[in-house]
Amino acid sequence: MPAKPTANPATPPTALxxxxxxxxxxxxxxxxxxxxxxxxxxxxxxxxxxxxxxxLGLIAAVLFNIFNFTDQLxxxxxxxxxxxxxxxxxxxxxxxxxxxxxxxxxxxxxDAMAMTLGLLCCISLVFIMNMSSHANxxxxxxxxxxxxMYVSIVVRMHFWYTLASAILIMAAAGPTIMSLxxxxxxxxxxxxxxxxxxxxxxxxxxxxxxxxxxREYLRNLRETLRTSALAxxxxxxxxxxxxxxxxxLASRRQFDTQLQLIWQQAEQLNRPMSLIFIDVDHFKRFNDxxxxxxxxxxxxxxxxxxxxxxxxxxxxAARYGGEEFVVxxxxxAPEDALIxxxxxxxxxxxxxIPHADSPTAQIVTLSxxxxxxxxxxxxxxxxxxxxxxxALYQAKSHGRNRVVTFNKxxxxxxxxx
Numbered sequence: 001m002p003a004k005p006t007a008n009p010a011t012p013p014t015a016l017x018x019x020x021x022x023x024x025x026x027x028x029x030x031x032x033x034x035x036x037x038x039x040x041x042x043x044x045x046x047x048x049x050x051x052x053x054x055x056l057g058l059i060a061a062v063l064f065n066i067f068n069f070t071d072q073l074x075x076x077x078x079x080x081x082x083x084x085x086x087x088x089x090x091x092x093x094x095x096x097x098x099x100x101x102x103x104x105x106x107x108x109x110x111d112a113m114a115m116t117l118g119l120l121c122c123i124s125l126v127f128i129m130n131m132s133s134h135a136n137x138x139x140x141x142x143x144x145x146x147x148x149m150y151v152s153i154v155v156r157m158h159f160w161y162t163l164a165s166a167i168l169i170m171a172a173a174g175p176t177i178m179s180l181x182x183x184x185x186x187x188x189x190x191x192x193x194x195x196x197x198x199x200x201x202x203x204x205x206x207x208x209x210x211x212x213x214x215r216e217y218l219r220n221l222r223e224t225l226r227t228s229a230l231a232x233x234x235x236x237x238x239x240x241x242x243x244x245x246x247x248x249l250a251s252r253r254q255f256d257t258q259l260q261l262i263w264q265q266a267e268q269l270n271r272p273m274s275l276i277f278i279d280v281d282h283f284k285r286f287n288d289x290x291x292x293x294x295x296x297x298x299x300x301x302x303x304x305x306x307x308x309x310x311x312x313x314x315x316x317a318a319r320y321g322g323e324e325f326v327v328x329x330x331x332x333a334p335e336d337a338l339i340x341x342x343x344x345x346x347x348x349x350x351x352x353i354p355h356a357d358s359p360t361a362q363i364v365t366l367s368x369x370x371x372x373x374x375x376x377x378x379x380x381x382x383x384x385x386x387x388x389x390x391a392l393y394q395a396k397s398h399g400r401n402r403v404v405t406f407n408k409x410x411x412x413x414x415x416x417x
Contacts, residue, residue, distance in 0.1 A: 016040070017225055024218050031159050031210055033218075041217055046107035053110050056155050057098040057117060061091055063150075064121055067143065074136040075128065082128045090124050093117075111161045118151035122169045126176050135182035141191040144173055145198040152202040153209070162206045166199045244319040246296060247303030255318035255326055262330050263381040266374070274337035274372025275384055276327040277392040278306070278344065281365045281400040282358045283323035289357040298353055298364060299323065305351055309344040326388075334372035334405055341368045341403045365401035367392060372406075 019034045032038055065086055071079040097113050100106055106113070122144050129137045148169060152162045177192050242254040250258070259275075266273045280286070280302060287295040299319075306317045306325055316328040327344070329337050345366050353364040369392025371384050378384045391406040398404070 017222070017229070020218055020222055020225070024215070024222065028211075028214065031207070031214065033214070037218070037221075040221065041214065042108065044221075045217070046104075046110070049110050050101060050104070050107055053101045053114055053155065054098050056150075057094065057101065057114075060117070060121070060150060060155075061094045061098070064094075064147075065091060071128075074139065075132045075134050077134050078128060078132045081131060085124050085128060090120055093120060111158045114151060114155050114157045115161045115165050118147060118155075118157075118165055119168060121147045122165075123172055126169075126172045129180065130176045133181045137180050138177070138183040138187055138191055141173070141177060141195050144169060144195055148199055149202050152206040156206065156209055159203070159207045159210050162203060166203060170196070170199065244303075247300055247319050249303045249307065249325070250316055250318035252318065252320055255316065255320065255328065258316050259328060259381050259385075262328060263375060263384075265330070267376075270374065271331045272333045272372060272374050273384075274329040274332040274334055274370060275388040276329070276337055276341050276344070277320070277369040277371075277385075277388040278325040278327065279367045279392055279396060280323035281360050281367055281396075282355065285357040286355055286364065289355075301351060301353060302348065302364070302366075305347045306344055309340065309347050315340075329372070332372065334370055337370045337372050338403065338405055341370055344368065345401070345403060360400045367395040367400045368403045369393070369395050370403065370405040 016036055019037055023033055023037060033041060068083055068086055071082040071086075075082060094117055097117055101110060101113055125140050125143045125147070129140045148166065151157055151165065157165070173195065174192060177195070178188055180188060183191075242251055243249070244251045262273055265271070280299075283295070283298075286298060290298075302325070303317075303319065306327065310317060310327065312330075314330045316330075318326050318328070320326045327340065329340065332340075345368060348366050349363065351364070355362060355364045358365070369388050369390065371378070371387035371391055378387065387406040391404045395402050395404040
């Protein structure tokens with residue numbers, strides 16, 4: 001099974017998907033993707049290939065040395081040389097290269113290392129055959145077949161490394177087979193044909209396995225990238241739904257959701273909460289005098305003023321609609337909310353946005369209404385909103401540019417400035 005693909009943060013999904021789709025609907029008969037996809041493929045499959053390389057390499061080392069028991073029987077004239085080659089040359093080199101294969105930095109060279117090990121085994125067999133004059137030497141061609149099948153079908157080197165191995169093995173083994181003493185020409189030709197057929201069949205299997213593995217990888221990667229892209233789109237939509245596009249404050253929808261949650265928490269914990277309603281004084285006149293684009297810029301600045309005036313991460317500022325804003329204060333008594341409201345009003349005055357057509361002041365000002373206390377004092381969140389709105393109405397009715405706090409017994413008017 002191919003390794004589970006991952007979306008590389010360095011390459012965004014939108015950049016990979018077009019090339020991926022084109023590759024899936026086209027052809028990759030050369031068994032290589034476009035550079036970005038190829039980089040993903042090699043990176044994602046490297047850990048699994050490294051584990052397989054080491055495990056199968058150790059198994060190959062054991063299998064290779066099992067033939068030490070038959071060398072004396074098959075080639076009595078050179079078995080000692082065969083043992084020396086297997087035990088003092090090939091096996092130590094195999095173990096060294098397998099140890100290197102565990103180093104993550106060498107992952108790009110895993111196929112080159114597997115190819116080297118396969119060639120090492122095959123060339124050692126060819127050398128042993130060449131040094132022997134025994135008639136049984138021809139049977140060592142089967143060792144070449146088994147070795148090549150192992151690296152191409154079991155280890156599954158990449159196809160082009162497998163093809164290069166086949167060419168090099170045939171170049172070394174062909175002349176040796178034909179020059180073996182003590183074997184009939186018919187047997188030599190047959191052995192050569194068998195070796196060639198084994199290589200062709202193994203190459204076909206290797207090609208097909210890599211082709212299918214790459215195609216399966218592309219399909220899995222496509223699903224991974226589509227899921228990633230969909231998650232990003234959903235996150236963007238969620239952000240749009242929870243934020244007001246103009247001011248960057250929370251949206252009305254987000255405010256409604258958070259109000260219910262904070263209300264329930266306040267009820268359960270018997271803790272106070274407060275709500276500040278804010279209205280921009282004479283904003284219609286501002287729009288008529290300066291134009292709607294300037295009005296939007298004014299609302300953006302008001303959003304900045306409100307946001308910068310809040311000091312707790314639990315405080316929520318939202319655009320309620322048009323030129324109305326709200327501030328939801330968790331675990332906050334009305335007297336503390338009054339401090340926050342005065343801070344907002346003063347920060348707005350300090351911003352000093354010109355408002356030439358305002359009968360209240362020559363700058364943009366705010367009217368603020370506060371309602372707060374224990375949930376039991378209001379019964380429902382809707383009642384709390386009505387109370388804050390009532391306080392705001394009183395602030396506007398008594399000259400604007402002021403803060404009014406709601407009280408069940410009466411409305412306390414707090415005028416700053």
